[in-house]
Amino acid sequence: MRNDLSQRGYLPRRDPAFHTPAAPAASGTSAVRPVVADTAGSSPVALDAFRVTKEPYYRSVADEVALYEAAYSARMPMMLKGPTGCGKTRFVEYMAWKLGKPLVTVACNEDMTASDLVGRFLLDANGTRWQDGPLTMAARFGGICYLDEVVEARQDTTVVIHSLTDARRILPLEKKGEIVEAHPDFQVVISYNPGYQSLMKDLKQSTKQRFGALDFNYPEHEVEAEIVAHESGVALDAAKKLVHIAEHARNLKGHGLDEGISTRMLIYAGSLITRNVAPLAACRVALVRPITDDPDMRDALDSAVTTYF
Ligand SMILES: Nc1ncnc2c1ncn2[C@@H]1O[C@H](COP(=O)(O)OP(=O)(O)OP(=O)(O)O)[C@@H](O)[C@H]1O
Ligand SMILES: [Mg+2]
Helix, strand or coil, X not given: CCCCHHHHCCCCCCCCCCCCCCCCCCCCCCCCCCECCCCECCCHHHHHCCCCCCCCCCCCCCCHHHHHHHHHXXXXXXXXXXXXXXXXXXXXXXXXXXXXXXXXXXXXXXXXXXXXXXXXXXXXXXXXXXXXXXXXXXXHHCCEEEEECHHHCCHHHHHHHHHHCCCCCEEEECCCCEEEECCCCCEEEEEECCCCCCCCCCCCHHHHCCCEEEECCCCCXXXXXXXXXXXXXXXXHHHHHHHHHHHHHHHCEXXXXXXXCCHHHHHHHHHHHHCCCCHXXXXXXXXXXXXXXXXXXXXXXXXXXXXXX
């Protein structure tokens, strides 16, 4: 399947769970026991595993590629805003490939702590060693650190990126007593779904104002159909019908639907159709059933499907 990450060749070749490579010679001091390796789990070689080796398919929709390139050349931290399934992650993968920089992705969640980003001391048979977190590794050796769904993280976690995303470009590792100066290639990118925030869950203004922002949305009809056809392998004609159905559902957002049908869902529907599932069943499974449990809304969407198929 074309959408398979490993086939596209840009999943990390190693588990991003920050395994330990061969430990360098002992150095530094530790709060508890001798530090065996001060950047264990983090090295230029480890970061290399996060390179995007194959060109990801990305269909640009406006001037976002040029804008991002300009922002990267100024090392401006960037925020990608847009609804679910509209191409934010694909875009950052493509840009990392285009710029030739490793891409370290962190899926944020509310249990994430600053240590999960920055690193921690680990105990093993040889004593205590420091293990860089993904943010530290990217900052130290020059990668793009992509914090996906950043509002899911607690605000006290998010603030650790502040010193890296202003003119200082440093990361104090308080527990280790080290200040990491960001590598010249380092950049922070965050994704953000506007409208999904609650009062309790939003970025602080002091975080937001450290970033430039690009708005993403579902592409216009012809472009979206081209993407759906490319990604799922479905015929362009059928892809156009799927996009019509999505546009219908998107108009119902706020009138019984919390969210419209995303490009990702259309690709799912297309993938089922290419596997000889009847279009009506494919749309029910991939487009209608996941987004609503309301019987009337399901009927309304099912009848939109029958209009086109
Ligand atoms: N402009 C585009 N070019 C190529 N593929 C695209 C584009 N937009 C969307 N896609 C396709 O849509 C799928 C979903 O996009 P993606 O995963 O990037 O969404 P997202 O905005 O990151 O969503 P989420 O907020 O849920 O993480 C991608 O896997 C890709 O196949
Ligand atoms: Mg994403």
